[in-house]
Amino acid sequence: xxxxxxxxxxxxxxxxxxxxxxxxxxxxxQINGRTLAYLDNAASAQRPRAVIxxxxxxxxxxxxxxxxxxxxxxxxxxxxxxAVRERVRGFIDAxxxxxxxxxxxxxxxxxxxxQSYARPRLEPGDEILISWxxxxxxxxxxxxxxxxxGAQLKVAPIDERGEIRFDQFERLLxxxxxxxxxxxxxxxxxxxxPVEQFIAAAHARGVPVLLxxxxxxxxxxxxxxxxxxxxxxxxxxxxxxxxxxxxxxGRESLLEAMPPWQGxxxxxxxxxxxxxxxxxxxxxxxxGTPNIAGVVGFGAAIDYLQGLGLERVAAxxxxxxxxxxxxxxxxxxxxxxxxxxxxxxxVSFVLEGVHPHDLGTILDAEGIAIRTGHHCAMPVMEFYGVxxxxxxxxxxxxxxxxxxxxxxxxxxxxxxxx
Amino acid sequence: xxxxxxxxxxxxxxNRSPRNFGRLEPxxxxxxxxxxxxxxxxxxxxxxxxxxxxxxRFEGKGCAISVAAASLMTEALKGRTRADAQRYFxxxxxxxxxPGFAPSFDLGKLAALSGVREFxxxxxxxxxxxxxxxxxxxxxxxxxxxx
Numbered sequence: 001x002x003x004x005x006x007x008x009x010x011x012x013x014x015x016x017x018x019x020x021x022x023x024x025x026x027x028x029x030q031i032n033g034r035t036l037a038y039l040d041n042a043a044s045a046q047r048p049r050a051v052i053x054x055x056x057x058x059x060x061x062x063x064x065x066x067x068x069x070x071x072x073x074x075x076x077x078x079x080x081x082x083a084v085r086e087r088v089r090g091f092i093d094a095x096x097x098x099x100x101x102x103x104x105x106x107x108x109x110x111x112x113x114x115q116s117y118a119r120p121r122l123e124p125g126d127e128i129l130i131s132w133x134x135x136x137x138x139x140x141x142x143x144x145x146x147x148x149x150g151a152q153l154k155v156a157p158i159d160e161r162g163e164i165r166f167d168q169f170e171r172l173l174x175x176x177x178x179x180x181x182x183x184x185x186x187x188x189x190x191x192x193x194p195v196e197q198f199i200a201a202a203h204a205r206g207v208p209v210l211l212x213x214x215x216x217x218x219x220x221x222x223x224x225x226x227x228x229x230x231x232x233x234x235x236x237x238x239x240x241x242x243x244x245x246x247x248x249x250g251r252e253s254l255l256e257a258m259p260p261w262q263g264x265x266x267x268x269x270x271x272x273x274x275x276x277x278x279x280x281x282x283x284x285x286x287x288g289t290p291n292i293a294g295v296v297g298f299g300a301a302i303d304y305l306q307g308l309g310l311e312r313v314a315a316x317x318x319x320x321x322x323x324x325x326x327x328x329x330x331x332x333x334x335x336x337x338x339x340x341x342x343x344x345x346x347v348s349f350v351l352e353g354v355h356p357h358d359l360g361t362i363l364d365a366e367g368i369a370i371r372t373g374h375h376c377a378m379p380v381m382e383f384y385g386v387x388x389x390x391x392x393x394x395x396x397x398x399x400x401x402x403x404x405x406x407x408x409x410x411x412x413x414x415x416x417x418x
Numbered sequence: 419x420x421x422x423x424x425x426x427x428x429x430x431x432x433n434r435s436p437r438n439f440g441r442l443e444p445x446x447x448x449x450x451x452x453x454x455x456x457x458x459x460x461x462x463x464x465x466x467x468x469x470x471x472x473x474x475r476f477e478g479k480g481c482a483i484s485v486a487a488a489s490l491m492t493e494a495l496k497g498r499t500r501a502d503a504q505r506y507f508x509x510x511x512x513x514x515x516x517p518g519f520a521p522s523f524d525l526g527k528l529a530a531l532s533g534v535r536e537f538x539x540x541x542x543x544x545x546x547x548x549x550x551x552x553x554x555x556x557x558x559x560x561x562x563x564x565x
Contacts, residue, residue: 372456
């Protein structure tokens with residue numbers, strides 16, 4: 001059913017994990033007397049020194065507002081800011097920097113599309129199609145716009161493995177579907193959605209597709225043109241960059257036709273009380289002073305990731321996933337939640353007799369950071385009939401030794417509640 | 419921070435075999451409590467006899483701290499007055515949040531909850547049942563929700 005996985009290439013040269021770890025100052029931290037084992041990367045990844053220093057250097061030497069002054073600093077700040085837009089363009093292979101809009105994060109990117117693309121187009125009875133896998137940030141913006149317009153939200157179901165049922169998805173694509181919005185990678189289960197197949201089906205009916213790429217971009221190579229995505233949303237902080245910075249990629253023809261979302265400085269060409277002329281793309285969607293330092297740090301994060309090589313990152317993380325899956329599956333009473341055929345490096349699970357929050361506290365006492373709860377995906381929890389799961393999400397800087405510590409910690413929790 | 423201080427034997431015991439667990443029908447007071455961030459959810463039921471809480475029961479799903487705290491609460495309050503319940507609420511609240519707090523009266527097994535204050539992220543787990551009880555008693559004259 002699923003589209004074939006990206007061709008497996010000759011195994012990329014593994015990198016020296018200790019050297020990579022040394023790039024991340026926080027990984028040396030002691031938590032409750034133990035070296036931090038940070039296994040909560042899907043919530044937010046950590047930053048390499050290069051990102052921290054790029055932000056600091058920007059503030060120390062370059063800061064001024066962008067797109068405004070004729071003075072040197074403003075020009076330098078603008079150049080640095082716009083240079084990152086070009087780096088992002090290259091990173092996701094967008095056709096033009098006009099298609100790269102800086103936002104506060106994935107959530108804001110999706111809300112922008114909901115309010116600026118969907119809202120003016122939706123009529124009562126129109127439909128937006130999402131899936132059961134979605135993060136709340138790819139559910140609630142659509143619920144809001146449905147309430148505003150009388151449109152309906154349709155939800156494609158998933159199967160036991162945590163894969164979207166393509167046959168059901170196709171059935172739900174109707175003459176009234178105006179937009180499809182899907183996770184590229186599920187944040188709660190790790191499912192890598194074979195989005196090419198879903199996009200092709202939607203496009204065959206003339207329906208544009210937004211992808212929530214927050215969990216994909218840090219872990220697998222993403223090419224928005226190869227995917228043929230119409231909108232692609234992601235966040236810097238999940239890809240080793242600063243918080244408060246995100247991107248909305250949009251096909252230029254669609255963005256061109258959309259009205260601005262927020263009004264303010266930077267998004268206008270001229271303002272008169274009778275009539276304001278809006279700025280060109282991408283600035284039309286960037287009202288107000290942006291997170292300039294954050295964007296500069298984001299540029300350093302992209303450089304860092306590209307330096308490692310996304311293919312190598314993906315291969316390394318896949319190996320960690322296989323190790324973690326085997327290690328955890330061997331623990332009695334542990335049930336894996338989400339067993340998709342293609343997964344990113346994330347293991348969601350429940351442990352018989354031990355609530356995830358108690359497990360989280362017990363692991364924290366041993367310096368191990370995991371996420372426990374509903375992962376902002378309550379419908380997914382409902383599907384599996386659990387109120388919450390524990391989730392270990394891995395990054396290339398994690399090690400087998402950390403996974404061993406996780407497994408030992410889970411055993412310890414079983415003893416505490418045994 | 420010592421795990422043994424959080425997961426004391428009495429907490430483990432009340433989590434494993436919660437007392438007064440289950441629905442109370444009919445109930446004179448009932449409320450549903452939810453910790454939206456973690457998904458813990460419980461219902462507290464009270465049967466009243468004048469000012470007295472003749473029976474207090476609870477039902478729900480949550481972590482060991484939230485289940486044990488609710489179980490301990492029902493045990494402590496059964497047969498006590500509304501005024502007692504208020505005193506216990508305030509005392510337990512202080513116990514959960516104020517460093518070095520010494521209870522002004524003997525809290526019995528509830529004292530086992532003092533370890534929670536070393537784990538700020540877990541205070542809301544232990545206080546959920548108490549807030550739910552307060553809500554139940556405040557709205558007792560309204561029809562009991564049938565959820």
